[in-house]
Amino acid sequence: MNMKRKGIEDMGIELNRRRLLQVGAAGLVTVTGLPHPARAEPYDGAFTWISPRGTLEVLDDYAYWVGRKMGYFDGLDVEMQPGPSDGTATVKFVDVGQADMGFPSPGVFSFAILNGMDLTSVFHMGARDTFSIAFRQGEGSDDLTTLEGKTVLLGSAAWQSIVDPMLAAQGVDVSRVTYVEAGWPTWGTALAAGQGDAALSWEGLRAEWIATGLEFEYWLGVQNSPLPANTFVVRSSDIEDPDRADFLGRYLRGWAMGLEFAQANPAAAVQAVFEQFPTLASNLGPELGVTSILQQLNVNRGDMETREGWGWHDMESWQTFFDISAEIGQAGQIEAENVLTNRFIGPANDFDHAQVRADAEAAEVSGELAQIDVEAIRANLFAQAI
Template identity: 70%
Template structure:
């Protein structure tokens, strides 16, 4: 898989983002690095994945919005990033990308390491993360994981699992983590390695498509922690031109989210058109299942939110307080210093009726038209323990 900007990386920069030690952008003196002036408008706005791949359904709002023209004339780019779990924040910090999509744990890692980042659009209104078990071995009380082994795709994911487990009363010092590699950690669990594995909504359906069938403890049902969010350099919010761009860009995502909520099958088709091999391996029904799982996470309880992307500040503060108690961060974090809803009103300022009309007017292919969305929705949690 091609890594973003690989040809432009100096050896010094490559070591910085992939080595065990972290050198911040300030230490590298990056204010003029890569030809970017501090207050210059974006030449091409680059969003970077936390997964090392874009061939997933997680980013359906972008592809649906791009197909529908909701980004207008904005020059946007999506990059898969390295599979290193912390690359999504490191690349934003040093100016190699403009927006990352970290989990709360990886975001707290960034803050702990001096990265001046800010969360501007909270995608995961509900906790997307789950624990996968081989069939018949699932547990409802996660304290049963003490003394057992959990498989991760990246060692960096411990920053995700420790808070989730601790919030359920688990002594995380008694859980052994094994980095089983991306994208093979699920296969490792199915093959008898470890006792459990980290998973998330959307991936559940994609794993089924590859023959991996597990029982799940679902955070979306049992956890009150926040999930992945969009972060940018805090300094970009202080520049009027960049702030205005960010608001327009996030409006495209919000419109894509609304489109996917109104017509999930059409949004899946937008992803499948982008990635034919992924489409062939997943199929319409499991693709629709994956999107519906994620729509549930992204939407949350919309009646209590300011709109798509709105942060629940109390939930985030609870998360930072928990990570401080765990020693994941060393200094207390005030949520208002690192999360903001200042772009949410503008991001949601679009013609909702038009987006619904666009979604309703979309002509589905025969394969997708045959999918019964309500039946898929009714069986979305059949593998939950």
């Protein structure tokens, strides 16, 4: 299945703005002719964040689970939803009012903008590029142009919008790369079985794949890519409403406090997620759990010396992504400043940082997690890199 030279519409993910997407009990997307739902102020019911992965049982959202455990969201009616595994659902559901905040990759976000979804990014979680290219051991290269004429495996067809700009930024002629949708969550297993030459991966997932016996070597975007990673988006109308904007500032503060806590005590952050998802704890284990969260903290923190706080958008990095996407024909031209805002970074970071760090240092870590040498793992974080 070669998806090259096809637009997003050809991949079957075009959204007609006159239709409302709905999810049935089986997780299938259906459509009706209903208009966008009206929302009460500040929100009618719980404020809902929707995952781009089709599951919440991962370490990726650690800042939320820390914030919930520590009371950083107290007074706010909030919830998390896994959503379907369709790579574009996280923006579609926000657009039509079935969720209030999504977490798309830059490629999916640009797809949303160019399909008429009036969304704005309000908190850039992935300061560095979290995405990577996985190879079977002994077959990798730090020169991604070697992927020309080869096959890259994806969990969802929508992920091509992630990989094409990343490869193009490294000088790859993306028209010569073939993509195969190998399915969620089996595309890594497909690579190990020899069904493709490489596969998309990301920080945090590297550790999870090790836990399932998948040993690869990686070209790491966090070390080599100039592009941004996933971000929090909302309907643009919500940031213009004073009550909803105030709510967003307080909600994002909870996430920022969770990030600050995890930076100070990664093992305690892992414990908060493991308490929420015991099966994940059993499958991943303490050492790989800490490895996963350290990989993600490296992405989420970025170079804090040049950032204005957790969630701050680097407009230059984002414009580079949008420009490359336009050059390769993936998207039309988008101006970063029109679809990203840093107006919530001040409110989100307006908390007692010293107190949050003290909370983290005082947090008790129990069992095997307490025995983990966090600094030893941190020093070996890129052992799988090419």
